[in-house]
Amino acid sequence: MTRKTIGDLIEGRRIVVCVGSGGVGKTTTSAVLALHAAMEGRKVLVLTIDPARRLANSLGVSELDNDERQIPLEQFAQIGVEPKGELWAMMLDMKRSFDRIVERNVKDPKAVERILNNKLYSYFSTSLAGTQEYSAMERLYELHRSGDYDLIVLDTPPTIHALDFLDAPSRMAEAVESSALQWLYKPSVAAGKFGFGLFNIGTSYVLKTLSRFTGGEMLDELRVFLKSLSPLFDGFGDRARQIRAVLGSQDALFFVVTSPDPITVDEARFFQNRLDDESIPFGGFIVNRVHAPYLPPDGLDEASSSELADRMDAVQLDGLDAPPEPDELRALGQRMIDNATEFQILATLDAQTLRALRERAGSRVTIATVPFFSRDIHSFEGLNRVRQELFALPGSTPNP
Amino acid sequence: MIDLFGKRLIINTGKGGVGKTTLSAAIGLAAARRGKRVLLMELNAKEKTSRLFGSSPIGFEPTEVEDNLFAVNITPKEALREYAILKLRLKTLYRAVFENRFVRTFLRVIPGLNELVLLGKVWFEEQANDGPGGRPRWDMIVVDAPATGHGVFFLQIPAVITNIVSSGPMFDEARQIQAMIEDSSRTVLNLITLVEEMPINETIELKRTTEETLQVPLGYVIANAVYEPMFSDRQRDLVTAVRAETDSDGSHLDRLLEAATFRSNRVQLQREYIERLDRELDLPQIHIPYYFTERFNFMTLSKIADEIERQLTGRVDEDPPDPPQPAASGGG
Numbered sequence: 001m002t003r004k005t006i007g008d009l010i011e012g013r014r015i016v017v018c019v020g021s022g023g024v025g026k027t028t029t030s031a032v033l034a035l036h037a038a039m040e041g042r043k044v045l046v047l048t049i050d051p052a053r054r055l056a057n058s059l060g061v062s063e064l065d066n067d068e069r070q071i072p073l074e075q076f077a078q079i080g081v082e083p084k085g086e087l088w089a090m091m092l093d094m095k096r097s098f099d100r101i102v103e104r105n106v107k108d109p110k111a112v113e114r115i116l117n118n119k120l121y122s123y124f125s126t127s128l129a130g131t132q133e134y135s136a137m138e139r140l141y142e143l144h145r146s147g148d149y150d151l152i153v154l155d156t157p158p159t160i161h162a163l164d165f166l167d168a169p170s171r172m173a174e175a176v177e178s179s180a181l182q183w184l185y186k187p188s189v190a191a192g193k194f195g196f197g198l199f200n201i202g203t204s205y206v207l208k209t210l211s212r213f214t215g216g217e218m219l220d221e222l223r224v225f226l227k228s229l230s231p232l233f234d235g236f237g238d239r240a241r242q243i244r245a246v247l248g249s250q251d252a253l254f255f256v257v258t259s260p261d262p263i264t265v266d267e268a269r270f271f272q273n274r275l276d277d278e279s280i281p282f283g284g285f286i287v288n289r290v291h292a293p294y295l296p297p298d299g300l301d302e303a304s305s306s307e308l309a310d311r312m313d314a315v316q317l318d319g320l321d322a323p324p325e326p327d328e329l330r331a332l333g334q335r336m337i338d339n340a341t342e343f344q345i346l347a348t349l350d351a352q353t354l355r356a357l358r359e360r361a362g363s364r365v366t367i368a369t370v371p372f373f374s375r376d377i378h379s380f381e382g383l384n385r386v387r388q389e390l391f392a393l394p395g396s397t398p399n400p
Numbered sequence: 401m402i403d404l405f406g407k408r409l410i411i412n413t414g415k416g417g418v419g420k421t422t423l424s425a426a427i428g429l430a431a432a433r434r435g436k437r438v439l440l441m442e443l444n445a446k447e448k449t450s451r452l453f454g455s456s457p458i459g460f461e462p463t464e465v466e467d468n469l470f471a472v473n474i475t476p477k478e479a480l481r482e483y484a485i486l487k488l489r490l491k492t493l494y495r496a497v498f499e500n501r502f503v504r505t506f507l508r509v510i511p512g513l514n515e516l517v518l519l520g521k522v523w524f525e526e527q528a529n530d531g532p533g534g535r536p537r538w539d540m541i542v543v544d545a546p547a548t549g550h551g552v553f554f555l556q557i558p559a560v561i562t563n564i565v566s567s568g569p570m571f572d573e574a575r576q577i578q579a580m581i582e583d584s585s586r587t588v589l590n591l592i593t594l595v596e597e598m599p600i601n602e603t604i605e606l607k608r609t610t611e612e613t614l615q616v617p618l619g620y621v622i623a624n625a626v627y628e629p630m631f632s633d634r635q636r637d638l639v640t641a642v643r644a645e646t647d648s649d650g651s652h653l654d655r656l657l658e659a660a661t662f663r664s665n666r667v668q669l670q671r672e673y674i675e676r677l678d679r680e681l682d683l684p685q686i687h688i689p690y691y692f693t694e695r696f697n698f699m700t701l702s703k704i705a706d707e708i709e710r711q712l713t714g715r716v717d718e719d720p721p722d723p724p725q726p727a728a729s730g731g732g
Contacts, residue, residue, distance in 0.1 A: 022416015123511045209497045215568015294659035315645045339630045340659040342692040374665035376597040
């Protein structure tokens with residue numbers, strides 16, 4: 001039984017993708033993986049979709065936008081480390097990314113303008129299920145192809161249905177290539193019939209039924225919009241297949257990020273299965289916010305509590321207005337035990353969940369854990385501390 | 401103060417992982433215990449409500465999970481089906497047209513259709529008047545709104561649609577839904593958050609976008625998992641002083657000091673974040689304590705429901721602005 005470390009796993013990969021449910025720390029984890037690879041000598045880009053300022057702050061850049069920015073070396077110097085490589089970051093602006101796709105693929109500037117000004121466009125580029133994910137994938141692919149980076153780490157958007165973004169390129173391609181849509185925007189197709197099997201209903205009948213439901217105006221708007229978008233659709237299928245091929249290759253690796261909560265872990269397992277089904281290289285689980293056990297497995301007895309008070313009493317305390325009374329220390333000792341006992345419940349639950357995950361995931365799957373810190377991670381130093389935990393580097397302390 | 405239990409439609413929103421499902425269920429449970437007939441609605445979710453109540457999986461048809469408390473999980477596909485059959489009045493026609501693979505692809509690109517049929521289902525349930533004696537089917541509907549990447553986007557859909565088209569069935573539907581979600585006499589939107597940096601930032605952002613883009617009446621900010629203080633200020637200072645003089649040797653004392661520091665730090669941080677909510681959001685707050693138990697079980701849910709009841713009735717009757725203070729005052 002050999003479990004590779006996260007460090008072993010990302011070595012030699014060119015694309016690392018963090019997936020997982022909302023609120024599990026994907027963005028921080030992505031930044032930490034990128035930081036580590038940069039420390040080890042690679043030129044790394046972390047691509048985040050998180051519009052919050054926090055990542056920019058903790059990386060020490062004033063803001064992140066749709067352009068790549070290098071993390072200044074002073075950031076590293078301030079925490080006393082020196083990267084052998086380079087760390088770059090950018091935030092994926094969904095709308096801007098889709099604009100780029102349009103601009104790059106539609107040659108006629110007037111046609112581009114017509115698309116960008118269509119009232120359906122802003123919905124399409126930012127809100128239609130799958131479009132955001134498609135933009136992210138296409139941008140990732142573009143950056144990958146440029147060869148500017150040794151490694152790109154992608155932080156994925158939270159999706160309602162796990163891994164929507166994986167299907168996004170092919171689903172987009174399928175949608176625009178399907179006769180259903182072509183019939184709307186290509187007059188030659190409109191003359192034909194739907195594949196309705198037994199019913200063999202004509203398109204005009206389908207159209208009539210749908211318009212009873214959506215209204216004719218909606219269908220007309222859609223027809224105009226799709227027609228203007230059609231130059232974009234031409235290369236869609238090819239690009240989607242290329243993106244998919246890279247993600248399925250040994251260049252790429254996916255980590256599932258989770259918290260130790262049983263329901264979130266269930267979702268994480270679901271992600272893993274989906275990745276396996278799709279033959280996407282799965283790197284392992286990264287479990288954030290794991291509660292540390294503070295007590296021995298059997299808890300502490302009465303004697304320990306007074307021993308605790310004695311030990312505290314023996315400590316020379318400076319800087320206190322009044323030295324502690326023995327009673328006070330005994331009460332504090334008890335309070336400390338009560339406190340640790342509460343957290344012990346969480347530590348026990350987390351350990352159970354992790355054990356179950358290990359059993360179900362199989363002995364060869366890497367499961368790396370990061371403790372729940374007593375403060376939120378919002379500095380470069382904080383990222384480095386998570387890195388020490390995640391990569392089990394010397395100097396890691398459970399809760400500084 | 402907003403009379404939460406007096407509303408017919410309670411929409412809970414917040415980012416993923418903050419406890420929306422649990423708190424929605426707890427609000428529903430508290431209302432049901434007051435004798436209201438309540439429907440809990442999860443929308444397009446990986447259904448979690450059944451785990452809270454230990455019931456069988458919840459789907460499109462209401463499941464009674466407790467006395468007076470019913471739950472559904474609505475997918476766009478089912479909502480669309482119900483809506484289309486209602487409109488077309490013919491099941492065979494629905495099957496012939498809507499269950500065709502090509503039409504499905506096509507439906508996927510109709511702007512806002514998925515969200516609209518989900519909201520349409522909420523509207524449909526809100527309007528239903530087949531309760532005893534012609535009363536509404538539900539006294540209260542609690543909606544666990546989908547956690548999308550973009551805040552209240554879901555609720556903006558009616559406006560998106562009325563911006564695209566100016567007539568037709570989708571337009572009419574959107575208008576009706578908008579009228580419902582903007583009606584402060586029956587509807588309220590609560591913002592649910594954990595008391596940590598990122599969720600707090602997003603909640604402040606969420607309130608701003610809500611006010612800028614929606615006329616949906618805002619209700620409470622519900623702060624979930626608030627640690628109760630364990631140590632007084634004096635005890636906290638003692639812990640710091642002792643820890644400074646103790647080796648990090650993994651001994652009992654070392655570990656307990658670490659646990660105490662963890663608690664104090666988190667309590668202190670949470671206090672700062674709650675002050676930020678006070679300062680930056682002009683909204684009443686409900687604080688749900690951190691329960692040191694399994695998250696998804698009925699006992700915890702029941703405690704949360706009691707706590708909501710206690711804090712809301714306290715506010716409605718006496719209007720004391722302060723959240724409940726645990727026994728150990730001050731410090732952390």
